[in-house]
Amino acid sequence: xxxxxxSLFPPRTLDELMExxxxxxxxIQELYCLDAIPWVIGYSGGKDSSAVLQLIWNAISQLPxxxxxxxxxxxxxxxxxxxxxxxxxVKNSLKQIKIAAEEQQMPIKPHLLTPEVDQSFWVGxxxxxxxxxxxxxxxxxxxxxxxxxxxxxxxxxxxxxETILVLGxxxxxxxxxxxxxxxLEAKRVRDRLSPNASLPNSLVYSPIEDWRTxxxxxxxxxxxxxxxxSNQDLFTMYRGATADNECPLVVDTSTPxxxxxxxxxxxxTMVDQxxxxxxxxxxxxxxxxxxxxxxxxxxxxxxxDRTKRDFRRIYGKVELFERKAxxxxxxxxxxxxxxxxIPGPYTKYWREYWLKMVxxxxxxxxxxxxxxxxxxxxxxxxxxxxxxxxxxEEKHEFDDSLPRIYREVTGETFRDNLGTGNTLLGIxxxxxxxxxxxxxxxxxxxxxxxxxxxxxxxxxxxxxxYNDLEKCFETxxxxxxxxxxxxxxxxxxxxxxxxxxxSVIEQLxxxxxKFKNAAINQED
Numbered sequence: 001x002x003x004x005x006x007s008l009f010p011p012r013t014l015d016e017l018m019e020x021x022x023x024x025x026x027x028i029q030e031l032y033c034l035d036a037i038p039w040v041i042g043y044s045g046g047k048d049s050s051a052v053l054q055l056i057w058n059a060i061s062q063l064p065x066x067x068x069x070x071x072x073x074x075x076x077x078x079x080x081x082x083x084x085x086x087x088x089x090v091k092n093s094l095k096q097i098k099i100a101a102e103e104q105q106m107p108i109k110p111h112l113l114t115p116e117v118d119q120s121f122w123v124g125x126x127x128x129x130x131x132x133x134x135x136x137x138x139x140x141x142x143x144x145x146x147x148x149x150x151x152x153x154x155x156x157x158x159x160x161x162e163t164i165l166v167l168g169x170x171x172x173x174x175x176x177x178x179x180x181x182x183x184l185e186a187k188r189v190r191d192r193l194s195p196n197a198s199l200p201n202s203l204v205y206s207p208i209e210d211w212r213t214x215x216x217x218x219x220x221x222x223x224x225x226x227x228x229x230s231n232q233d234l235f236t237m238y239r240g241a242t243a244d245n246e247c248p249l250v251v252d253t254s255t256p257x258x259x260x261x262x263x264x265x266x267x268x269t270m271v272d273q274x275x276x277x278x279x280x281x282x283x284x285x286x287x288x289x290x291x292x293x294x295x296x297x298x299x300x301x302x303x304x305d306r307t308k309r310d311f312r313r314i315y316g317k318v319e320l321f322e323r324k325a326x327x328x329x330x331x332x333x334x335x336x337x338x339x340x341x342i343p344g345p346y347t348k349y350w351r352e353y354w355l356k357m358v359x360x361x362x363x364x365x366x367x368x369x370x371x372x373x374x375x376x377x378x379x380x381x382x383x384x385x386x387x388x389x390x391x392x393e394e395k396h397e398f399d400d401s402l403p404r405i406y407r408e409v410t411g412e413t414f415r416d417n418l419g420t421g422n423t424l425l426g427i428x429x430x431x432x433x434x435x436x437x438x439x440x441x442x443x444x445x446x447x448x449x450x451x452x453x454x455x456x457x458x459x460x461x462x463x464x465x466y467n468d469l470e471k472c473f474e475t476x477x478x479x480x481x482x483x484x485x486x487x488x489x490x491x492x493x494x495x496x497x498x499x500x501x502x503s504v505i506e507q508l509x510x511x512x513x514k515f516k517n518a519a520i521n522q523e524d
Contacts, residue, residue, distance in 0.1 A: 012215055014222070021055070021219070024207050028059035031164075031193075031205070032070060039072045039205075040153055041166040043110075045090035048168030048208065050225075050234060051216050053097075055207055056166060057106065057226045065105050074110045075152055079144035080383075081121045081265045083277055084290065084365075084376055089237065093229050100227035113152055117382045119143040121267055125300065126354045127387035128394075129345025131309060132269040132302040144265070146198075153199055162201040164193075169206050172213060266293045269302050289368035292361035293378075299357060308350045309343040311484065316475025318487035339491070341484060352401055355387070359409040385416035392418070396451035399430035441479050448472040 012020065032039070041056060043049045053074065060068060074097060076090055094110040101108040117123060121140060124130040133140045156163045192209060196202040208216065220231040266277055277294060280287045312318050318341055325336035346354070362378040369376055388402040404427065406414040430447075437443035449472050456465045478486065 011212060014218070017215060017218060021223075024055055025059040025062070027192075028056055028207065029063060032060060033063070033067060036070060036160075037162050037164055038070060038156055038160050039164050039166055040156060041072060041074045042149065042168070043074045043076050043090075043094075045076065045086060045093055045234075046168075047213075047216050047220060047234065047238065048170060050168075050231070051208055051211075051219055052166060052168040054220070054223065054226060057108065058223070061104060061106060061226065068105065068107045070107060072106075072108045073152075073156065074108055075113055075149060076111070077113045077115075077145055077148045079121065079265050080114060080380065081144070081267045081378075083264070083266050083280075084293075084373060085237065085280060085287070088373065089234075093227075096229050097227045104226075111152065113148040115144050115148050117380075117386050119147065120380075120383050120386075121265070122358065122379050122383050123386050123390070125346070126351050126358070127383075127390040128314065129310075129347070129351055130314075131305060131343070131346065132300045134269065134302045138270065140265070140268075150199060153202060157199070157201050162203075164203050164205050165196060165199075166205045166207070168208060169204075170209055170211055170213075170216075172211070267297055267300065269297070269300060273297070286370070289365050289370075289373075292364050296357055296361055300354065305346075306343045308346055310345055310347055311341055311343060311480050312475065313342060313344040316471070318483050320487055320491055339488070341487065348395070348397060351391075352405060355402065356405050356409060359406065363410060381416070384414065385418065388414075388416065388418060392451075393455070396448045398447060398451050398454070399427045401427070439479070441476060445472060445476040448476055 039056075041049070041053055043053055056072065060072070074094070076094060078087060078090075082090075091112065094112055097108065097110045100106070101110075121144060124139060124143065125132065130139055131137065153163060153165065192206050194204045194206070196204050211219075217235065221235065225231050264276075277290060281290055281294070320339050320341050322337050322339050325333040325338045327333055358379050362376070365376055365378070366374050384402065384406065388400070391397045391402060392400060403414040406412070433446055434443055437446055449469060452465070452468050452472060456462045456468075
């Protein structure tokens with residue numbers, strides 16, 4: 001299916017749309033009353049999910065109360081880095097849904113889901129040092145969006161054996177979406193009810209799959225929101241997130257629509273820029289307080305970030321890969337390749353830099369935002385505590401810099417369950433160690449050795465300490481130049497062994513290296 005085919009779905013008149021809604025109302029009621037399988041509606045607060053929830057709500061409300069026995073869960077995933085305007089809109093909407101459902105005796109239960117703290121964006125980027133998400137390392141989507149929803153749905157399936165997932169997906173959204181939906185249609189058990197490719201024992205119901213964007217808006221504007229929220233305000237929010245500040249109802253294929261206003265994570269580096277957030281600031285002076293978020297997004301851009309990252313992977317080893325060769329102008333040199341190392345996580349300096357910048361932005365937006373946003377949270381206390389734990393226990397940075405940075409930026413004392421008794425040495429000792437070691441790698445080695453000893457100090461049995469100390473030497477005893485040279489030497493030796501171009505003694509040396517390496521990996 002081509003883009004032109006998607007954009008040319010036959011437009012409906014208002015009368016035809018009314019007929020479609022009547023048809024869907026009967027279909028929803030029939031499907032709801034057919035069995036005891038619970039429903040889960042994916043609700044983002046956007047136009048499509050709002051239209052679907054409104055359709056479901058209106059259809060079920062027409063059933064007598066004694067038939068409204070099956071629970072309908074409404075789930076929203078807050079990634080903790082959502083556009084603040086949209087996030088506040090959705091949270092308030094969920095509160096209103098809960099109140100209205102109770103008043104109207106509707107079997108609807110809203111749920112706000114969040115990622116596990118150790119899977120959050122800032123714990124990944126600032127704590128572990130994961131590089132900003134990019135095409136070949138998109139580590140954020142699964143952790144922030146998919147996993148929280150899937151956990152909830154799996155819990156429903158575990159309790160009820162199966163579920164029906166109701167989504168506002170539409171073929172007109174994109175070629176990719178239309179193609180994926182088309183493939184699943186062949187496996188359908190009935191109209192608009194597809195198998196869920198990722199979750200067994202669940203089916204996907206997509207009532208507005210053939211709707212155009214203008215039809216979604218027409219429905220939202222002409223039919224009253226049943227839980228008491230304002231669809232006009234939703235329309236206004238979309239319009240404010242469009243570059244030209246226009247969001248007309250589409251009457252033909254030449255009319256632009258605000259369907260391209262995409263709300264998502266304000267830290268997203270999978271796009272060139274956050275157009276919706278930029279447009280909000282551009283279209284409304286009262287939203288200029290959001291500018292620090294755009295500044296952070298520019299700072300964490302993945303382009304040319306190799307200098308900010310360690311030359312080793314996160315587990316401490318140098319890894320190489322062969323790629324096409326390019327000249328100084330970025331033009332591919334045909335027939336030639338080059339071997340370069342794969343950079344690892346962000347260094348200590350940059351992780352602390354990101355932390356300070358996020359905290360400064362949080363202080364600034366709280367000072368300048370309207371009253372309803374003056375308690376905005378860009379990074380939670382739970383995330384800060386987990387970042388601190390990772391820096392101390394996994395990265396052996398016993399200077400414990402997070403409380404110091406927090407106090408410098410906010411003027412407040414950072415408090416968490418880790419307390420102050422989990423470090424053998426402090427910032428003063430770290431400074432002395434820096435002065436003594438001078439060399440960066442030697443400092444890292446000494447810090448790892450000292451902190452490894454510290455971690456075993458309180459254990460009744462110190463089994464494993466020698467292996468852990470050996471790992472410190474394996475990853476941190478060589479300078480960058482020596483580690484890189486060693487990696488290239490091992491690569492050449494491996495290639496020669498595979499080609500049969502080395503002597504028996506050299507082969508034995510290579511075999512011994514492989515044996516040691518395998519043993520180390522097994523211990524890991």
